[in-house]
Amino acid sequence: MSDRKRVAIIFGGQSSEHEVSRFSAEAVLRNIDTDKYDVSMIGITKDGSWLSYDGPISLIGTGEWQALAESREKSQQVLLTAGSAIAEAEKDNKKIDVVFPVLHGCNGEDGTIQGLFELAGIPYVGCGVLGSALGMDKAYAKIVFEKEGLPQGKYLVYNRKQINSEFDSIVSDVELTMSFPCFVKPSNAGSSVGVSKVHCKSELKDALLLAARYDRRILVEEFIDGREIECAVLGNDEPVASTVGEIIPCNEFYDYEAKYMSGDSSRIIIPADLPADMIDQIRDYSVRAFRALDCSGLSRVDFFVRNGTNEIIINEINTMPGFTQISMYSKLWAASGIPYGELIERLIELALERFENNKRDIDN
Numbered sequence: 431m432s433d434r435k436r437v438a439i440i441f442g443g444q445s446s447e448h449e450v451s452r453f454s455a456e457a458v459l460r461n462i463d464t465d466k467y468d469v470s471m472i473g474i475t476k477d478g479s480w481l482s483y484d485g486p487i488s489l490i491g492t493g494e495w496q497a498l499a500e501s502r503e504k505s506q507q508v509l510l511t512a513g514s515a516i517a518e519a520e521k522d523n524k525k526i527d528v529v530f531p532v533l534h535g536c537n538g539e540d541g542t543i544q545g546l547f548e549l550a551g552i553p554y555v556g557c558g559v560l561g562s563a564l565g566m567d568k569a570y571a572k573i574v575f576e577k578e579g580l581p582q583g584k585y586l587v588y589n590r591k592q593i594n595s596e597f598d599s600i601v602s603d604v605e606l607t608m609s610f611p612c613f614v615k616p617s618n619a620g621s622s623v624g625v626s627k628v629h630c631k632s633e634l635k636d637a638l639l640l641a642a643r644y645d646r647r648i649l650v651e652e653f654i655d656g657r658e659i660e661c662a663v664l665g666n667d668e669p670v671a672s673t674v675g676e677i678i679p680c681n682e683f684y685d686y687e688a689k690y691m692s693g694d695s696s697r698i699i700i701p702a703d704l705p706a707d708m709i710d711q712i713r714d715y716s717v718r719a720f721r722a723l724d725c726s727g728l729s730r731v732d733f734f735v736r737n738g739t740n741e742i743i744i745n746e747i748n749t750m751p752g753f754t755q756i757s758m759y760s761k762l763w764a765a766s767g768i769p770y771g772e773l774i775e776r777l778i779e780l781a782l783e784r785f786e787n788n789k790r791d792i793d794n
Protein backbone atom coordinates (compact mmCIF):
# COMPACT_ATOMS: atom_id res chain seq x y z
CA MET A 431 0.00 0.00 0.00
CA SER A 432 1.31 3.44 -0.88
CA ASP A 433 2.04 5.78 2.02
CA ARG A 434 1.28 8.82 -0.09
CA LYS A 435 -1.12 11.08 1.74
CA ARG A 436 -4.00 12.94 0.17
CA VAL A 437 -4.29 16.51 1.43
CA ALA A 438 -7.44 18.57 0.93
CA ILE A 439 -6.67 22.27 0.64
CA ILE A 440 -9.69 24.37 1.63
CA PHE A 441 -9.77 28.03 0.62
CA GLY A 442 -12.01 31.10 0.49
CA GLY A 443 -14.63 31.02 3.19
CA GLN A 444 -17.33 33.25 4.60
CA SER A 445 -15.07 35.82 6.13
CA SER A 446 -13.86 39.35 5.54
CA GLU A 447 -10.53 37.68 4.71
CA HIS A 448 -11.89 35.52 1.87
CA GLU A 449 -9.53 37.05 -0.74
CA VAL A 450 -6.48 36.77 1.48
CA SER A 451 -7.27 33.09 1.98
CA ARG A 452 -7.35 32.49 -1.78
CA PHE A 453 -3.87 33.99 -2.16
CA SER A 454 -2.53 31.94 0.75
CA ALA A 455 -4.06 28.75 -0.69
CA GLU A 456 -2.70 29.40 -4.17
CA ALA A 457 0.79 29.72 -2.69
CA VAL A 458 0.36 26.47 -0.73
CA LEU A 459 -0.83 24.67 -3.86
CA ARG A 460 2.12 25.92 -5.89
CA ASN A 461 4.63 24.81 -3.29
CA ILE A 462 3.27 21.57 -1.83
CA ASP A 463 5.48 18.64 -2.76
CA THR A 464 3.36 16.70 -5.26
CA ASP A 465 5.90 13.85 -5.28
CA LYS A 466 4.81 13.26 -1.69
CA TYR A 467 1.21 14.35 -1.56
CA ASP A 468 -1.90 14.01 -3.68
CA VAL A 469 -3.97 17.14 -3.51
CA SER A 470 -7.72 17.84 -3.57
CA MET A 471 -9.09 21.38 -3.63
CA ILE A 472 -12.27 22.60 -1.98
CA GLY A 473 -13.36 26.23 -2.29
CA ILE A 474 -15.89 27.90 -0.03
CA THR A 475 -17.70 30.79 -1.71
CA LYS A 476 -18.49 34.04 0.08
CA ASP A 477 -22.07 32.90 0.46
CA GLY A 478 -20.97 29.71 2.14
CA SER A 479 -21.28 27.11 -0.63
CA TRP A 480 -18.65 24.40 -0.69
CA LEU A 481 -17.40 23.42 -4.15
CA SER A 482 -14.90 20.76 -5.02
CA TYR A 483 -12.52 22.22 -7.62
CA ASP A 484 -10.09 20.59 -10.03
CA GLY A 485 -9.21 23.49 -12.34
CA PRO A 486 -6.02 25.51 -12.68
CA ILE A 487 -4.39 26.77 -9.48
CA SER A 488 -3.84 30.15 -11.14
CA LEU A 489 -7.59 30.87 -11.10
CA ILE A 490 -7.84 30.63 -7.32
CA GLY A 491 -6.13 33.91 -6.45
CA THR A 492 -8.03 35.79 -9.15
CA GLY A 493 -11.38 34.39 -8.01
CA GLU A 494 -12.16 32.92 -11.44
CA TRP A 495 -12.10 29.41 -9.96
CA GLN A 496 -15.65 29.84 -8.74
CA ALA A 497 -17.32 30.33 -12.12
CA LEU A 498 -15.36 27.38 -13.47
CA ALA A 499 -16.28 25.13 -10.53
CA GLU A 500 -19.93 26.09 -10.87
CA SER A 501 -19.97 25.56 -14.65
CA ARG A 502 -18.46 22.11 -14.59
CA GLU A 503 -20.92 19.32 -14.70
CA LYS A 504 -19.07 17.34 -12.09
CA SER A 505 -19.09 20.19 -9.66
CA GLN A 506 -22.58 21.45 -10.46
CA GLN A 507 -23.72 20.18 -7.12
CA VAL A 508 -23.37 22.83 -4.46
CA LEU A 509 -21.94 21.12 -1.45
CA LEU A 510 -23.38 22.43 1.71
CA THR A 511 -21.59 20.62 4.45
CA ALA A 512 -18.05 19.60 5.18
CA GLY A 513 -19.21 16.01 5.23
CA SER A 514 -20.62 16.11 1.72
CA ALA A 515 -17.76 18.25 0.36
CA ILE A 516 -15.29 15.81 1.75
CA ALA A 517 -17.32 12.89 0.41
CA GLU A 518 -17.30 14.52 -3.04
CA ALA A 519 -13.58 15.16 -2.92
CA GLU A 520 -13.09 11.54 -1.85
CA LYS A 521 -14.99 10.12 -4.84
CA ASP A 522 -13.07 7.66 -7.03
CA ASN A 523 -11.22 6.29 -4.01
CA LYS A 524 -9.57 9.59 -3.21
CA LYS A 525 -9.66 9.23 0.56
CA ILE A 526 -8.56 12.38 2.31
CA ASP A 527 -5.92 11.84 4.99
CA VAL A 528 -5.58 15.38 6.18
CA VAL A 529 -7.26 18.73 5.61
CA PHE A 530 -5.37 22.02 5.35
CA PRO A 531 -7.93 24.77 5.96
CA VAL A 532 -6.08 27.75 4.51
CA LEU A 533 -8.82 30.00 5.84
CA HIS A 534 -8.46 33.24 7.74
CA GLY A 535 -10.85 34.97 10.09
CA CYS A 536 -14.37 34.07 11.18
CA ASN A 537 -15.69 30.64 10.15
CA GLY A 538 -12.17 29.46 9.29
CA GLU A 539 -9.82 30.44 12.06
CA ASP A 540 -12.23 30.59 14.96
CA GLY A 541 -12.85 26.96 15.88
CA THR A 542 -16.08 26.48 13.92
CA ILE A 543 -14.66 24.58 10.94
CA GLN A 544 -12.22 22.86 13.29
CA GLY A 545 -15.26 21.47 15.15
CA LEU A 546 -16.57 20.08 11.89
CA PHE A 547 -13.28 18.25 11.23
CA GLU A 548 -13.30 16.88 14.77
CA LEU A 549 -16.78 15.47 14.20
CA ALA A 550 -15.76 14.10 10.80
CA GLY A 551 -12.72 12.43 12.43
CA ILE A 552 -10.27 13.96 9.94
CA PRO A 553 -6.83 15.31 10.91
CA TYR A 554 -6.39 19.01 10.07
CA VAL A 555 -3.58 21.53 9.97
CA GLY A 556 -3.45 24.19 12.65
CA CYS A 557 -4.98 24.84 16.03
CA GLY A 558 -7.83 22.82 17.46
CA VAL A 559 -11.25 24.11 18.46
CA LEU A 560 -10.21 25.74 21.73
CA GLY A 561 -6.97 27.34 20.52
CA SER A 562 -8.66 28.66 17.38
CA ALA A 563 -11.62 30.11 19.28
CA LEU A 564 -9.44 31.73 21.94
CA GLY A 565 -7.00 33.08 19.38
CA MET A 566 -9.77 34.63 17.31
CA ASP A 567 -11.50 36.30 20.25
CA LYS A 568 -9.21 39.16 21.26
CA ALA A 569 -11.10 39.93 24.48
CA TYR A 570 -10.88 36.32 25.65
CA ALA A 571 -7.26 35.87 24.56
CA LYS A 572 -6.44 38.85 26.80
CA ILE A 573 -7.87 37.05 29.83
CA VAL A 574 -5.64 34.06 29.13
CA PHE A 575 -2.59 36.24 28.40
CA GLU A 576 -3.13 38.03 31.69
CA LYS A 577 -3.27 34.72 33.55
CA GLU A 578 -0.03 33.72 31.83
CA GLY A 579 1.58 36.97 33.03
CA LEU A 580 2.17 38.40 29.55
CA PRO A 581 2.42 42.20 29.46
CA GLN A 582 -0.55 43.94 27.82
CA GLY A 583 -1.92 47.41 27.36
CA LYS A 584 -4.99 48.68 29.21
CA TYR A 585 -8.32 47.70 27.71
CA LEU A 586 -12.08 47.76 28.16
CA VAL A 587 -14.73 45.44 26.69
CA TYR A 588 -18.29 46.37 25.75
CA ASN A 589 -21.14 44.72 23.96
CA ARG A 590 -23.01 46.22 21.03
CA LYS A 591 -26.10 47.19 23.03
CA GLN A 592 -24.11 49.27 25.52
CA ILE A 593 -22.98 51.69 22.80
CA ASN A 594 -26.32 53.43 22.78
CA SER A 595 -27.67 52.62 26.22
CA GLU A 596 -24.49 53.46 28.19
CA PHE A 597 -22.52 55.74 25.93
CA ASP A 598 -21.87 58.40 28.58
CA SER A 599 -20.40 55.90 30.99
CA ILE A 600 -18.26 54.40 28.18
CA VAL A 601 -16.83 57.87 27.57
CA SER A 602 -16.01 58.37 31.23
CA ASP A 603 -14.49 54.83 31.52
CA VAL A 604 -12.26 55.55 28.54
CA GLU A 605 -11.25 58.99 29.81
CA LEU A 606 -10.44 57.55 33.22
CA THR A 607 -8.60 54.40 32.09
CA MET A 608 -6.63 55.44 29.02
CA SER A 609 -7.92 58.67 27.51
CA PHE A 610 -7.30 59.57 23.85
CA PRO A 611 -6.01 58.53 21.40
CA CYS A 612 -7.25 54.97 21.85
CA PHE A 613 -7.97 52.03 19.56
CA VAL A 614 -11.39 50.51 18.99
CA LYS A 615 -11.78 47.09 17.39
CA PRO A 616 -14.17 44.15 17.12
CA SER A 617 -13.24 41.34 19.51
CA ASN A 618 -13.55 38.79 16.67
CA ALA A 619 -12.27 39.99 13.28
CA GLY A 620 -9.03 40.26 11.36
CA SER A 621 -7.11 42.12 8.67
CA SER A 622 -7.80 45.34 10.58
CA VAL A 623 -11.44 45.25 9.47
CA GLY A 624 -13.48 47.46 11.82
CA VAL A 625 -10.36 48.77 13.61
CA SER A 626 -10.10 52.55 14.23
CA LYS A 627 -7.67 54.88 15.87
CA VAL A 628 -9.80 57.27 17.89
CA HIS A 629 -8.02 60.60 18.22
CA CYS A 630 -10.58 62.40 20.40
CA LYS A 631 -13.87 61.94 22.22
CA SER A 632 -15.97 63.07 19.25
CA GLU A 633 -14.71 60.12 17.14
CA LEU A 634 -15.50 57.46 19.74
CA LYS A 635 -19.13 56.70 18.91
CA ASP A 636 -18.59 56.17 15.19
CA ALA A 637 -15.62 53.92 15.90
CA LEU A 638 -17.68 51.83 18.34
CA LEU A 639 -20.53 51.56 15.83
CA LEU A 640 -18.12 50.54 13.07
CA ALA A 641 -16.54 47.81 15.22
CA ALA A 642 -20.03 46.65 16.25
CA ARG A 643 -20.83 45.90 12.60
CA TYR A 644 -18.32 43.05 12.74
CA ASP A 645 -18.86 41.64 16.21
CA ARG A 646 -21.19 41.71 19.16
CA ARG A 647 -18.31 42.54 21.50
CA ILE A 648 -16.01 45.51 21.12
CA LEU A 649 -12.62 46.32 22.60
CA VAL A 650 -11.32 49.74 23.47
CA GLU A 651 -7.56 49.72 23.95
CA GLU A 652 -4.93 52.11 25.13
CA PHE A 653 -3.02 53.49 22.12
CA ILE A 654 0.48 52.04 22.11
CA ASP A 655 2.93 54.41 20.47
CA GLY A 656 5.42 51.82 19.35
CA ARG A 657 6.97 49.51 16.79
CA GLU A 658 5.12 46.43 15.53
CA ILE A 659 7.04 43.19 15.99
CA GLU A 660 5.88 39.71 14.99
CA CYS A 661 7.09 36.20 15.80
CA ALA A 662 6.17 32.85 14.24
CA VAL A 663 5.55 29.72 16.33
CA LEU A 664 5.55 26.16 14.99
CA GLY A 665 4.88 22.84 16.74
CA ASN A 666 2.45 21.00 18.94
CA ASP A 667 3.33 20.17 22.53
CA GLU A 668 6.90 21.45 22.13
CA PRO A 669 6.48 24.59 20.03
CA VAL A 670 9.43 26.62 18.81
CA ALA A 671 9.65 30.31 17.94
CA SER A 672 11.28 31.83 14.86
CA THR A 673 13.33 34.99 14.80
CA VAL A 674 11.25 38.16 14.96
CA GLY A 675 10.30 40.65 12.25
CA GLU A 676 9.17 44.24 12.20
CA ILE A 677 6.31 45.71 10.19
CA ILE A 678 6.64 49.30 9.09
CA PRO A 679 3.12 50.29 8.01
CA CYS A 680 2.78 52.88 5.26
CA ASN A 681 -0.36 54.36 6.85
CA GLU A 682 -1.04 55.86 10.27
CA PHE A 683 -1.48 52.29 11.50
CA TYR A 684 -1.41 48.84 9.89
CA ASP A 685 -4.91 49.07 8.44
CA TYR A 686 -6.47 46.95 5.66
CA GLU A 687 -5.08 49.21 2.95
CA ALA A 688 -1.56 49.14 4.39
CA LYS A 689 -1.78 45.33 4.66
CA TYR A 690 -3.03 44.44 1.20
CA MET A 691 -3.59 47.34 -1.14
CA SER A 692 -0.60 49.59 -1.11
CA GLY A 693 1.79 47.34 -3.03
CA ASP A 694 5.09 47.08 -1.25
CA SER A 695 4.98 50.38 0.54
CA SER A 696 4.44 48.70 3.94
CA ARG A 697 7.78 47.14 4.76
CA ILE A 698 8.89 44.00 6.57
CA ILE A 699 12.30 43.87 8.26
CA ILE A 700 13.67 40.46 9.27
CA PRO A 701 15.28 40.12 11.71
CA ALA A 702 13.91 43.17 13.48
CA ASP A 703 16.60 45.60 14.57
CA LEU A 704 16.32 44.91 18.31
CA PRO A 705 18.87 43.88 20.95
CA ALA A 706 19.33 40.10 21.25
CA ASP A 707 17.84 39.99 24.76
CA MET A 708 14.63 41.63 23.56
CA ILE A 709 14.36 39.21 20.64
CA ASP A 710 14.75 36.30 23.08
CA GLN A 711 12.14 37.79 25.39
CA ILE A 712 9.65 38.16 22.50
CA ARG A 713 10.32 34.58 21.38
CA ASP A 714 9.74 33.35 24.92
CA TYR A 715 6.48 35.32 25.24
CA SER A 716 5.37 33.91 21.87
CA VAL A 717 5.81 30.30 22.93
CA ARG A 718 4.09 31.04 26.24
CA ALA A 719 1.15 32.67 24.46
CA PHE A 720 0.89 29.69 22.08
CA ARG A 721 0.89 27.23 24.97
CA ALA A 722 -1.45 29.25 27.17
CA LEU A 723 -4.10 29.24 24.43
CA ASP A 724 -3.59 25.53 23.74
CA CYS A 725 -2.51 26.21 20.17
CA SER A 726 -1.06 23.60 17.84
CA GLY A 727 0.54 23.61 14.42
CA LEU A 728 1.17 27.26 13.82
CA SER A 729 0.50 30.77 15.06
CA ARG A 730 1.95 34.22 14.61
CA VAL A 731 2.17 36.31 17.76
CA ASP A 732 2.15 40.10 17.36
CA PHE A 733 3.67 42.64 19.75
CA PHE A 734 4.33 46.31 20.21
CA VAL A 735 7.62 47.67 21.50
CA ARG A 736 6.76 50.98 23.12
CA ASN A 737 8.76 53.94 21.90
CA GLY A 738 10.87 55.49 24.62
CA THR A 739 10.63 52.72 27.23
CA ASN A 740 11.19 49.69 24.93
CA GLU A 741 8.48 47.87 26.91
CA ILE A 742 7.26 44.72 25.11
CA ILE A 743 3.47 44.47 24.91
CA ILE A 744 1.56 41.56 23.39
CA ASN A 745 -1.12 42.65 20.90
CA GLU A 746 -2.68 39.51 19.49
CA ILE A 747 -2.20 35.98 18.21
CA ASN A 748 -3.20 34.76 14.73
CA THR A 749 -3.79 31.03 14.54
CA MET A 750 -3.91 30.94 10.72
CA PRO A 751 -1.73 33.88 9.77
CA GLY A 752 -1.37 35.09 6.17
CA PHE A 753 0.39 32.18 4.51
CA THR A 754 1.65 33.22 1.10
CA GLN A 755 5.32 32.78 0.36
CA ILE A 756 5.90 36.47 1.08
CA SER A 757 3.80 36.64 4.24
CA MET A 758 5.52 37.45 7.51
CA TYR A 759 4.94 33.94 8.89
CA SER A 760 6.67 32.17 5.98
CA LYS A 761 9.44 34.76 5.75
CA LEU A 762 10.20 34.45 9.45
CA TRP A 763 10.65 30.68 9.08
CA ALA A 764 12.66 31.04 5.89
CA ALA A 765 14.99 33.35 7.82
CA SER A 766 15.11 30.79 10.64
CA GLY A 767 16.09 27.91 8.34
CA ILE A 768 12.77 26.40 7.24
CA PRO A 769 11.93 27.13 3.59
CA TYR A 770 8.28 27.43 2.53
CA GLY A 771 7.87 23.96 0.99
CA GLU A 772 9.30 22.32 4.09
CA LEU A 773 7.04 24.43 6.29
CA ILE A 774 3.98 23.04 4.50
CA GLU A 775 5.26 19.51 5.01
CA ARG A 776 5.96 20.09 8.71
CA LEU A 777 2.46 21.47 9.22
CA ILE A 778 0.92 18.40 7.61
CA GLU A 779 3.03 16.12 9.79
CA LEU A 780 2.09 18.10 12.88
CA ALA A 781 -1.60 17.72 11.95
CA LEU A 782 -1.23 13.95 11.76
CA GLU A 783 0.78 13.84 15.00
CA ARG A 784 -1.80 15.90 16.84
CA PHE A 785 -4.62 13.69 15.59
CA GLU A 786 -2.84 10.63 17.03
CA ASN A 787 -2.06 12.43 20.32
CA ASN A 788 -5.65 13.48 20.76
CA LYS A 789 -7.08 9.99 20.56
CA ARG A 790 -8.88 9.00 23.71
CA ASP A 791 -9.55 5.56 25.14
CA ILE A 792 -13.22 6.02 24.45
CA ASP A 793 -12.52 6.31 20.70
CA ASN A 794 -11.23 2.74 20.54
Ligand SMILES: Nc1ncnc2c1ncn2[C@@H]1O[C@H](COP(=O)(O)OP(=O)(O)O)[C@@H](O)[C@H]1O
Pocket residue numbers: 583613615619620621622623625651652653654655658679683684685732745746
Ligand atom coordinates in the same frame (compact mmCIF):
# COMPACT_ATOMS: atom_id res chain seq x y z
N1 LIG B 1 -3.69 49.39 21.00
C1 LIG B 1 -3.12 49.73 19.84
N2 LIG B 1 -2.19 50.71 19.79
C2 LIG B 1 -1.61 51.07 18.61
N3 LIG B 1 -1.91 50.49 17.43
C3 LIG B 1 -2.83 49.52 17.42
C4 LIG B 1 -3.47 49.07 18.62
N4 LIG B 1 -4.31 48.08 18.31
C5 LIG B 1 -4.23 47.90 16.97
N5 LIG B 1 -3.33 48.77 16.43
C6 LIG B 1 -3.02 48.89 14.99
O1 LIG B 1 -4.07 48.32 14.24
C7 LIG B 1 -3.61 47.14 13.53
C8 LIG B 1 -4.70 46.07 13.52
O2 LIG B 1 -5.08 45.75 14.83
P1 LIG B 1 -5.06 44.25 15.37
O3 LIG B 1 -5.44 44.29 16.81
O4 LIG B 1 -3.75 43.63 15.06
O5 LIG B 1 -6.25 43.58 14.57
P2 LIG B 1 -6.30 42.53 13.35
O6 LIG B 1 -6.68 41.23 13.96
O7 LIG B 1 -7.38 43.06 12.47
O8 LIG B 1 -4.93 42.49 12.71
C9 LIG B 1 -2.32 46.76 14.24
O9 LIG B 1 -1.46 46.05 13.40
C10 LIG B 1 -1.78 48.13 14.61
O10 LIG B 1 -1.20 48.78 13.49
Ligand SMILES: [Mg+2]
Pocket residue numbers: 621622732746
Ligand atom coordinates in the same frame (compact mmCIF):
# COMPACT_ATOMS: atom_id res chain seq x y z
MG1 LIG C 1 -3.10 42.19 13.67
